[in-house]
Amino acid sequence: MATSGLAGGRIAASAGSNLLGQHAVDRNQDHTVYVGNLDPQVTEEVVWEAFVQAGPVVNVYVPKDRVSNAHQGYAFVEYRGEDDADYAIKVLNMIKLYGKPIRVNKAAQDAKKSNEVGANLFVGNLDAELDEKLLYDTFSAFGVVVTTPKIMRDPDTGNSRGFGFVSYDSFEAADAAIEAMNGQFLCNRPISVTFAYKKDTRGERHGTPAERMLAANADKKATAHRPHTMFAAGPAQGQRQGQPVAGV
Structure with missing residues (x-):
């Protein structure tokens, strides 16, 4: 409604x-x-x-x-x-x-979806008191977190199972998070940060060269389809129709 x-x-x-x-x-x-x-x-x-x-x-x-x-x-x-x-x-x-x-x-933000990029991280050895907001606040320092971080919880008690997932809009952000946070202490516990396993695969993790290539190609296509806006506001002041542009 x-x-x-x-x-x-x-x-x-x-x-x-x-x-x-x-x-x-x-x-x-x-x-x-x-x-x-x-x-x-x-x-x-x-x-x-x-x-x-x-x-x-x-x-x-x-x-x-x-x-x-x-x-x-x-x-x-x-x-x-x-x-x-x-x-x-x-x-x-x-x-x-x-x-x-x-x-x-x-609402107008044109963020890439995590399942299109694959920059999804597994974060393990989490303290029982650590919540999604702290996970977001910590990992958003390295790039755009595209979905709410997910901490896996017991369905009956709601207690944390000690691990969760964070998804970025780029592999650059995910790489930076792994490099900076893997082995670091969060709430007095050393956490492990790696690329998450892909769904419906036999032990294959995100972040593979093939996945990175697909993401890079998608970025190139998106850039190629953006409108050319260099002269969207008209010619620069002092230029007239038919007047050559210096250096061209």
């Missing part, structure tokens, strides 16, 4: 709440933050109440499955101004809602 405005202190539902494309067009993307890793218990009201603490909220949109009506684990929050959105990212990223640390970043 999308939300728009307050009615009697609550959120008033707007029409067309399942039309993600329509809402994406209506939203001011520069004023909007993406909120990920939401617990199933989180509602539009909970998101609103959490994010209005950072500034005036214009709209909250939580996409839902058309069949089950359950939300899909993420939301969009539009603020009145871009400064409010930036402040929300600063103060609300990695806070916990129903025990799960949420991921908050700009």
Whole structure:
């Protein structure tokens, strides 16, 4: 259900709440933050109440499955101004809602997905008290962490099993994290940091030369398709049509 405005202190539902494309067009993307890793218990009201603490909220949109009506684990929050959105990212990223640390970043951000890059790390020998926020704060120093770090936990008790995973948007960031953090002490325990094993493979880890080559080729293609903007604002001052450019 999308939300728009307050009615009697609550959120008033707007029409067309399942039309993600329509809402994406209506939203001011520069004023909007993406909120990920939401617990199933989180509602539009909970998101609103959490994010209005950072500034005036214009709209909250939580996409839902058309069949089950359950939300899909993420939301969009539009603020009145871009400064409010930036402040929300600063103060609300990695806070916990129903025990799960949420991921908050700009909705317009064009970050590469970790499963497209493969720069995924295994972090072992974690202290039982270490949480996802500390893991994020530690490893985000080396590059862009594209998804909320995941600490594996016992499904019954919720206690940490002593290891987790961190995914970057580039192998350069992953390499830097391994070099700096493998064997370092975190919460008084020396942690191990290596590339994670790939799913559905027999012991093959991420970070292989082939995987790096694919990522590099993807970057080249993305660069090649970017519009050429050198003269987007028109010719430089003093140049006239038909006048040669010095040095050419």
